[in-house]
Amino acid sequence: MTEAVSRPTLEAVAARAGVSRATVSRVVNGGDGVRAPLAERVRRAVEELGYVPNQAARSLVTRRHDAVAVVVAEPESRVFADPFFALQLRGIGKELTAHDNQLVLLLTEGRADHTRVARYLAGGHVDGALVFSLHLDDPLPGLIRDAGVPTVFGGRPHWSADTGAPDPGVVYVDCDNRGGARAAARHLLDLGRRRVAHLTGALDQTSAVDRLDGYRDAVAEVPGAYDPRLVVEGDFTPAGGERAMRELLARCPDVDAVFAANDLTALGALRVLRESGRRVPEDVAVAGFDDMAPVAEQTDPPLTTVRQDIEGMGRLMARLLLEGLSGGRDRERTTAGGPGARGKGVILPTTLIRRASA
Amino acid sequence: MTEAVSRPTLEAVAARAGVSRATVSRVVNGGDGVRAPLAERVRRAVEELGYVPNQAARSLVTRRHDAVAVVVAEPESRVFADPFFALQLRGIGKELTAHDNQLVLLLTEGRADHTRVARYLAGGHVDGALVFSLHLDDPLPGLIRDAGVPTVFGGRPHWSADTGAPDPGVVYVDCDNRGGARAAARHLLDLGRRRVAHLTGALDQTSAVDRLDGYRDAVAEVPGAYDPRLVVEGDFTPAGGERAMRELLARCPDVDAVFAANDLTALGALRVLRESGRRVPEDVAVAGFDDMAPVAEQTDPPLTTVRQDIEGMGRLMARLLLEGLSGGRDRERTTAGGPGARGKGVILPTTLIRRASA
Numbered sequence: 001m002t003e004a005v006s007r008p009t010l011e012a013v014a015a016r017a018g019v020s021r022a023t024v025s026r027v028v029n030g031g032d033g034v035r036a037p038l039a040e041r042v043r044r045a046v047e048e049l050g051y052v053p054n055q056a057a058r059s060l061v062t063r064r065h066d067a068v069a070v071v072v073a074e075p076e077s078r079v080f081a082d083p084f085f086a087l088q089l090r091g092i093g094k095e096l097t098a099h100d101n102q103l104v105l106l107l108t109e110g111r112a113d114h115t116r117v118a119r120y121l122a123g124g125h126v127d128g129a130l131v132f133s134l135h136l137d138d139p140l141p142g143l144i145r146d147a148g149v150p151t152v153f154g155g156r157p158h159w160s161a162d163t164g165a166p167d168p169g170v171v172y173v174d175c176d177n178r179g180g181a182r183a184a185a186r187h188l189l190d191l192g193r194r195r196v197a198h199l200t201g202a203l204d205q206t207s208a209v210d211r212l213d214g215y216r217d218a219v220a221e222v223p224g225a226y227d228p229r230l231v232v233e234g235d236f237t238p239a240g241g242e243r244a245m246r247e248l249l250a251r252c253p254d255v256d257a258v259f260a261a262n263d264l265t266a267l268g269a270l271r272v273l274r275e276s277g278r279r280v281p282e283d284v285a286v287a288g289f290d291d292m293a294p295v296a297e298q299t300d301p302p303l304t305t306v307r308q309d310i311e312g313m314g315r316l317m318a319r320l321l322l323e324g325l326s327g328g329r330d331r332e333r334t335t336a337g338g339p340g341a342r343g344k345g346v347i348l349p350t351t352l353i354r355r356a357s358a
Numbered sequence: 359m360t361e362a363v364s365r366p367t368l369e370a371v372a373a374r375a376g377v378s379r380a381t382v383s384r385v386v387n388g389g390d391g392v393r394a395p396l397a398e399r400v401r402r403a404v405e406e407l408g409y410v411p412n413q414a415a416r417s418l419v420t421r422r423h424d425a426v427a428v429v430v431a432e433p434e435s436r437v438f439a440d441p442f443f444a445l446q447l448r449g450i451g452k453e454l455t456a457h458d459n460q461l462v463l464l465l466t467e468g469r470a471d472h473t474r475v476a477r478y479l480a481g482g483h484v485d486g487a488l489v490f491s492l493h494l495d496d497p498l499p500g501l502i503r504d505a506g507v508p509t510v511f512g513g514r515p516h517w518s519a520d521t522g523a524p525d526p527g528v529v530y531v532d533c534d535n536r537g538g539a540r541a542a543a544r545h546l547l548d549l550g551r552r553r554v555a556h557l558t559g560a561l562d563q564t565s566a567v568d569r570l571d572g573y574r575d576a577v578a579e580v581p582g583a584y585d586p587r588l589v590v591e592g593d594f595t596p597a598g599g600e601r602a603m604r605e606l607l608a609r610c611p612d613v614d615a616v617f618a619a620n621d622l623t624a625l626g627a628l629r630v631l632r633e634s635g636r637r638v639p640e641d642v643a644v645a646g647f648d649d650m651a652p653v654a655e656q657t658d659p660p661l662t663t664v665r666q667d668i669e670g671m672g673r674l675m676a677r678l679l680l681e682g683l684s685g686g687r688d689r690e691r692t693t694a695g696g697p698g699a700r701g702k703g704v705i706l707p708t709t710l711i712r713r714a715s716a
Binding site for chain 1: 408443447458460462467471477504
């Protein structure tokens, strides 16, 4: 444990530079009104003494901490197991670093810890928060609203009867989940497949619900394609994809195409199809969602999937928050979400990427 | 962006409970001297109004934030690519959650961001820091010392001429890198192998240097076993292991055993050995270090390796820090490190785990 050692003080810097304490404070905090030669002397003294301005004191003046919290509403183990979060954090990290803001990742073991997260957010340690992977009935949005910190959500938040009316000021970034899913399912139908199944994501998340809606849009257009037994619930993980695919084969052995709610689910489905002796795409065509590097390119066969720019979504969330903090937020609050979206959403486009699996 | 909405104030709680503001403050901040029935009324009012105490104000009284920073001195991309960090964070997370402390992971893009990390640490946002994966000449230990926050290091920090004398108060947790490496190399020699190679880790980290020393201890005991060409530098990643193994095969095609500095390096080595048509263990025996789940069990063949308790190391780091913060640190400052260790280290034991690869 490093003992608290004496750090060079503001007074020491003032003495070294031969100026007043107030002058040092103004220079250190980026204030105006100090003549250039004086400011230069202060800066030299700061450097020579290795003075680190006390952020708490500085933020009393600037009201900024130059730090942004990231909260992933998933247990810490999930955050590290799913490359989606690493990609999103990479985008956030790049944007924050470019603006010399510290990324403060608040990890939790589970939902029971969300009150503690809200307490940290309310405690004045960060300028704002980026929150993603919300689940239905998660108390986090309400807790964050009460904490009063500017927030941008990744993924459209739920607005259920329980959580009350949407906060009209909420900003979120999402991809076109419904449109992308519709394109994937349509592609499978266009291949001439007539028993097109869907392995869903975790249905307590809006992304999973929206992708299911997109799948339904597509099968509704083809007479005879809709069969509720072809929809099996997964949870966005490879293990969930395996379970759902086994269930699907037991229910509908005549399935000839599968649209999986994400690439990790498709990964699990491919394993079970191989085990069962079915060829992909000859017997069963498979499509995923995300185009997550390196997963989608390395499956056997390589995966046809719906690309969304995960890293770019992270960057955009960070940019919207920082612009909001510096007062320019209204410029970026442009696109409204699709049907059912409330609050202010920026919806990023998706693209179907064709590989060997469908 | 959530607008700052009016949060229930201390005054509102006082009014609801019919007590003074000072009484509410005392109850909320865990102070004594409030009669039980009054305290109960305050607690009920807090609950009914959903009052969240302002952490900044509270910490002025308690001087605690109930938050601990974790700093991994690696780029964010590496933190998510190497399961070692996830395991260590899991241990830390469990211990902090058990004590209702928030885990604050400070991510960086690289060494250039370490000054910003130190600024955040100095800013009074956390009670202490857990720091791991330090590299030689990293300015972080010095910056952290200057920030004056209590710190426990994961892995023995470097003390070079540049960074000056060790801070006698430094506490670190490490595993017995040298002893474990010695056991692995000895095991390969005991199998009758005489061309036992070592693929090192990143040699700007003490763990890699200590493992190299352990390998040298073992080969020094067997006449004729020492050959400097059998040592090739890696970097603790699978890609580094592949490169080093290719280099090794080019230099010493007669190699009959490989001790890799960690399991990920062994993973890369196994790939190259397979490509080159060599059988493991018949032609070349292979051992790793870490016994990292699930890597070591899922290699082909399963990997003989040196087990260290990575999650336990994380837990212990967190426990030592929390005990230090509550004033009980001297009890736990027990074991001194091995030869060459300075500062106060707790060294955890390692165990050789035999599987099919050696």
